[in-house]
Amino acid sequence: GENVEQHPSTLSVQEGDSAVIKCTYSDSASNYFPWYKQELGKGPQLIIDIRSNVGEKKDQRIAVTLNKTAKHFSLHITETQPEDSAVYFCAPYHYNQGGKLIFGQGTELSVKP
Amino acid sequence: DTGVSQDPRHKITKRGQNVTFRCDPISEHNRLYWYRQTLGQGPEFLTYFQNEAQLEKSRLLSDRFSAERPKGSFSTLEIQRTEQGDSAMYLCASSKDGGPDTGELFFGEGSRLTVL
Numbered sequence: 349g350e351n352v353e354q355h356p357s358t359l360s361v362q363e364g365d366s367a368v369i370k371c372t373y374s375d376s377a378s379n380y381f382p383w384y385k386q387e388l389g390k391g392p393q394l395i396i397d398i399r400s401n402v403g404e405k406k407d408q409r410i411a412v413t414l415n416k417t418a419k420h421f422s423l424h425i426t427e428t429q430p431e432d433s434a435v436y437f438c439a440p441y442h443y444n445q446g447g448k449l450i451f452g453q454g455t456e457l458s459v460k461p
Numbered sequence: 462d463t464g465v466s467q468d469p470r471h472k473i474t475k476r477g478q479n480v481t482f483r484c485d486p487i488s489e490h491n492r493l494y495w496y497r498q499t500l501g502q503g504p505e506f507l508t509y510f511q512n513e514a515q516l517e518k519s520r521l522l523s524d525r526f527s528a529e530r531p532k533g534s535f536s537t538l539e540i541q542r543t544e545q546g547d548s549a550m551y552l553c554a555s556s557k558d559g560g561p562d563t564g565e566l567f568f569g570e571g572s573r574l575t576v577l
Contacts (some may be wrong), residue, residue: 382560391465391552391569391570391571392504393568437504442558446509446516447517448561450533451504453501
């Protein structure tokens, strides 16, 4: 099965700085790469995703980059704001996993005003 | 569209008691998932339904756990003879047809279980 690791496990930045979270996976067949954000007391929410035929995708202040050869993908947040403080999870996927996403252990991002 | 609804939000029970959680998915979402999340960890898959059919169960789902989705709408997750190790947040999610790569999973806010 898929082994997923996220680094770092915690990240603290000053407001306005950039943050980068890396997700390493083991299944070379994975072809869908989402990032979920979980705010305190809430369920995870999809914030951005990328497919294996694309190397980078941007949505305003967030972006995801994919390196299929090295089997990792990263979440980039620019101009961080206090509301970006949350736990972020990656969940690389291939249909051979059936219907389930396998989540990483999470990265807790803290943005200090 | 009111989102995924879970009930109760919090449950405190004594070891050995049975508990049941309910999930109401987004209407017209055919897929429904149950996940378990402990502090500092990512959600762990438990089971999922396509309409009323339970298509996959994790090895985490011991015989004390049972999930149903009798009419393909709401779902229940029952834990019998609860143990302290069952203390966790139980998350429900729903999506349209197809795997997670064809439709976003929408999560509820979870049901937090504390077993004393």
